[in-house]
Amino acid sequence: MSTKIEIAELMEKNGTMYDWAEKVNRGASLTAEEQEISQVVDAWAKEIGTKGKDNDNEIAEFIIKTITDPVYNKPDALIEKMFEMDSIGEFDDYVINKTPKNTLVAYESAKGGNVYKSYIDTSALTPTWKHAQVETEISYAQLRRGGFKNIANMAVFAKEALDNKKIKDVFSALDTAIAGSDQVFAVTGGESSLTKVVLDKLSLYVLDHLADGDTGIVFGLNKYAQAIANMSGYASYMSSTMKDDYNRYGLVKEYGGCLIGGFSGARKAADGELLVPDRRIFGIAGIIGTLCDRGELRVYETLDNNKERVSLKFTGYEYGIKITNPENVAKITFTT
Amino acid sequence: MFRVLEDINAKNADAMHSAGSAMTIGMGVVKGANFEADFPSKATATDVFFVTKEIIPTGLNTLKGEISDYALEAIVAGEKVVLVKPIIGEIYWTDQIDSGIAKDDYVVVGTDGKFEKTTSTKSNLKVVSTEVKDAGTHAGIAIEVVDWTTV
Numbered sequence: 001m002s003t004k005i006e007i008a009e010l011m012e013k014n015g016t017m018y019d020w021a022e023k024v025n026r027g028a029s030l031t032a033e034e035q036e037i038s039q040v041v042d043a044w045a046k047e048i049g050t051k052g053k054d055n056d057n058e059i060a061e062f063i064i065k066t067i068t069d070p071v072y073n074k075p076d077a078l079i080e081k082m083f084e085m086d087s088i089g090e091f092d093d094y095v096i097n098k099t100p101k102n103t104l105v106a107y108e109s110a111k112g113g114n115v116y117k118s119y120i121d122t123s124a125l126t127p128t129w130k131h132a133q134v135e136t137e138i139s140y141a142q143l144r145r146g147g148f149k150n151i152a153n154m155a156v157f158a159k160e161a162l163d164n165k166k167i168k169d170v171f172s173a174l175d176t177a178i179a180g181s182d183q184v185f186a187v188t189g190g191e192s193s194l195t196k197v198v199l200d201k202l203s204l205y206v207l208d209h210l211a212d213g214d215t216g217i218v219f220g221l222n223k224y225a226q227a228i229a230n231m232s233g234y235a236s237y238m239s240s241t242m243k244d245d246y247n248r249y250g251l252v253k254e255y256g257g258c259l260i261g262g263f264s265g266a267r268k269a270a271d272g273e274l275l276v277p278d279r280r281i282f283g284i285a286g287i288i289g290t291l292c293d294r295g296e297l298r299v300y301e302t303l304d305n306n307k308e309r310v311s312l313k314f315t316g317y318e319y320g321i322k323i324t325n326p327e328n329v330a331k332i333t334f335t336t
Numbered sequence: 337m338f339r340v341l342e343d344i345n346a347k348n349a350d351a352m353h354s355a356g357s358a359m360t361i362g363m364g365v366v367k368g369a370n371f372e373a374d375f376p377s378k379a380t381a382t383d384v385f386f387v388t389k390e391i392i393p394t395g396l397n398t399l400k401g402e403i404s405d406y407a408l409e410a411i412v413a414g415e416k417v418v419l420v421k422p423i424i425g426e427i428y429w430t431d432q433i434d435s436g437i438a439k440d441d442y443v444v445v446g447t448d449g450k451f452e453k454t455t456s457t458k459s460n461l462k463v464v465s466t467e468v469k470d471a472g473t474h475a476g477i478a479i480e481v482v483d484w485t486t487v
Contacts, residue, residue, distance in 0.1 A: 137340065141390050146402075272472060307349045308390070 010037065017066045024152035041148035049143030052305040059310065060299040062151060067159040067297065078261055079170060081217060082284050083291040090295030090316070096125040098324050127292055127320030128173070132165045133313065134158050140308040154312065162297070162317045164269040170291065170321055175277050175331070177288075177323040183330040190336045191227040194281075196234050198332055202283045203256030205330040209285035219261030220281040221274070224334075225251045228260060258283065279334040289323040337409050338362035338388045338420075339470050341427040341478055350385070350419040361388045361409040362430035362476075364445030365419065373417055379452060381444040381459035385419035386428060387411065406474070422461065422481040429468055431476035439466055442487045443479065451477070458486040 010016055010033060020034045030038060041062065048054045088094055100122045107115040136158070142150050178184060183205065185198050199218075206216035219225070229238070229252045242252050251262050263276040298316040303309075323329075338361050353367060356374035364384045368374035373387055391408050393400065411417055422428060434452040437443060442459040443451040451461070462485075465478040 139390065141392055145392070272469070302345050304346050306346050311345065 017062075021066045021152040021156050024149055025156045038148045041151055045143045045147040045151055048303075048310070049140040052140065052303060052308070054301065054303060054310070057301060059151060059312065060301045063155040063158065063299045063312075063314075064297070066152075066155040078217065078219065079167065079291065082174075082288050083170070084287055084289070085291055085293075087293040088295075090318075092294070094127060094292050094294070094320060096127065096290050096322055096324055098123055098125055125322050125324055127290060127322035129294065129318060129320045130166075130169055131315075132162050132317045132319075133315045134161050135311065135313045137309045137311045140310070143310070158312075158314045159297075161269070162314065164275055166317075166319055167275050168269055168273065169319075171276050173321045173323060174282065174288070174329060175280065177326045178329050178331050179326070183327075185330070185332045187332055187334050190334055191223050192230075193334070194224070194227045194231055194332070196231050199228065199231065199281075200256060202281065202330055202332055203258050206283040206285045207257055209328050211286050214286040216258035216286075217261055217284045218255060218258040218281060219263065219276075219284070221265045221276055221278060222251065222262040223265060224281050225260050225262030228252055228255055279336070281332040283330045283332075285328040286325075288325045288328045289321065292320040292322075294318040294320060337406055337431050337470060337474060337476070338386050339429040340420075341429050341468070343426045343428075344423055347421075347423065350421070351416065353417055353419055355387070355411045355413055355415050355417050357413050359387055359411045359417075359449055360432055361391075361411065362432040363387050363449035364432075364451060365449060366445075367419070373419060375447055375449040376445055377447065379444045379446045379454065379457065381442075381454070381457070381461050384445045384461075385421050386430065387449075388418050388420060389415070390418070422479070424460065424481050424483065427464065427478055427480045429470060429476050429478050431470070431474055433477055437463055437466065437477055439463055442485060443477075451479070454487050456487065458484055460484045 020037050023030055023034060044058050048059065100120050103118060103120055105118040109115045138150055138154065185201050187193050187198055203216065203218065206218065210216050229246045238252065246252050251260060253260055265274065268274055295316050295318055297314060300313040300315065302311040304311065353371045353373040356368055356372040365373040365387045366376045366383055389411060391405050393403050393408060397403055430451060432450050434446065434450050437453050441453045441463045443461045443463060444454040444457055444459050446452040460482055461479050462482045463477050464480045468478045469475055
């Protein structure tokens with residue numbers, strides 16, 4: 001019993017549970033403490049698989065503990081640069097007050113009289129709310145056989161599936177927000193058709209809209225980031241450090257005052273769709289919107305002793321996306 | 337392979353029957369004499385069950401740590417099986433299908449146990465998607481159990 005309490009204390013420490021689940025997931029070797037966690041988890045997983053009863057809802061408790069671990073809650077670095085992050089309670093709502101555009105007009109006039117009054121209109125924006133849910137089931141046989149391993153994998157994968165969904169939604173919102181024709185630069189052909197002229201237009205757009213002190217970001221799938229280094233006529237502009245970078249990392253890191261970000265084309269959501277839209281290079285000039293989490297992720301478990309299975313439901317993953325400054329993004333589109 | 341997409345919790349899963357012939361998890365069967373699960377003698381959706389079993393590695397496979405469910409989906413003749421009755425409102429996924437099935441088709445269980453498109457009989461098994469892939473890779477169909485319809 002005392003071991004169980006010690007482990008419970010250990011589990012309270014930030015980072016411990018997520019590190020453990022990740023290590024099990026990757027098959028990395030565990031420290032003595034982490035092995036004890038495995039033993040404890042293994043014991044109750046097997047007990048649930050044997051008795052068909054989960055008195056303290058340990059599976060749900062454990063998964064929540066793992067995925068709400070503060071260490072895990074690190075937002076994607078790029079998304080953090082593009083969005084203001086916020087969070088509100090489950091039953092709260094959210095309105096974004098955009099800094100109004102200055103529409104006061106100064107007229108030339110004679111002294112001692114009136115000119116037309118002009119006005120400022122404030123606007124409130126509401127984010128688009130999305131709610132994501134994952135459901136799965138584990139058989140008792142799996143719990144008895146795989147024990148802690150199944151639980152650890154399930155925790156990491158469920159969270160990853162939900163996060164991937166959010167990232168995908170964020171980027172598709174970004175993609176659709178770009179409407180103006182001066183924000184879209186079309187390229188006919190694939191990544192090899194990218195030219196310096198087009199990319200210069202994109203980086204100029206970004207630089208024009210950049211607030212002082214911010215750094216512009218240009219990103220797309222890796223193949224497009226790679227194509228930047230291979231544009232014809234660009235090699236002469238590359239400094240030797242950039243050439244070193246290209247040879248070492250396969251991508252150049254800067255172009256025309258903007259950082260270049262590449263996303264893996266192999267990283268896909270479980271349904272096989274890319275997280276970042278294909279045939280696009282995006283240019284971002286500072287903060288473009290707000291990303292708000294609403295409420296907390298909840299895990300429900302239903303034990304079915306007839307079928308000998310545990311159904312797990314991960315729900316309450318709600319987030320609102322609003323692009324408040326669509327003028328701060330531009331994109332290059334490819335036709336193939 | 338057979339997967340539950342949405343189902344009614346805690347219904348019974350009949351484990352009284354044995355496979356009448358070699359089959360695969362996810363096929364459709366009817367209950368025969370002497371507690372045997374058989375393929376229907378003619379294509380039907382009446383009193384059909386999904387055939388499945390608890391996936392537990394046996395023999396040399398027990399030595400392997402992790403093993404794909406798909407490696408263990410074969411059922412030999414005479415093996416005890418679990419029969420799952422599709423009830424109205426539930427949604428299932430199976431890859432034991434004939435070709436040429438499209439969304440919104442009604443399916444029945446053929447004489448080989450595979451689900452096939454019906455053209456002349458009544459059925460309550462409606463294909464709601466052919467896009468759902470199990471584990472992201474395996475193609476199959478999602479079947480919703482709906483009210484009986486004569487096609």
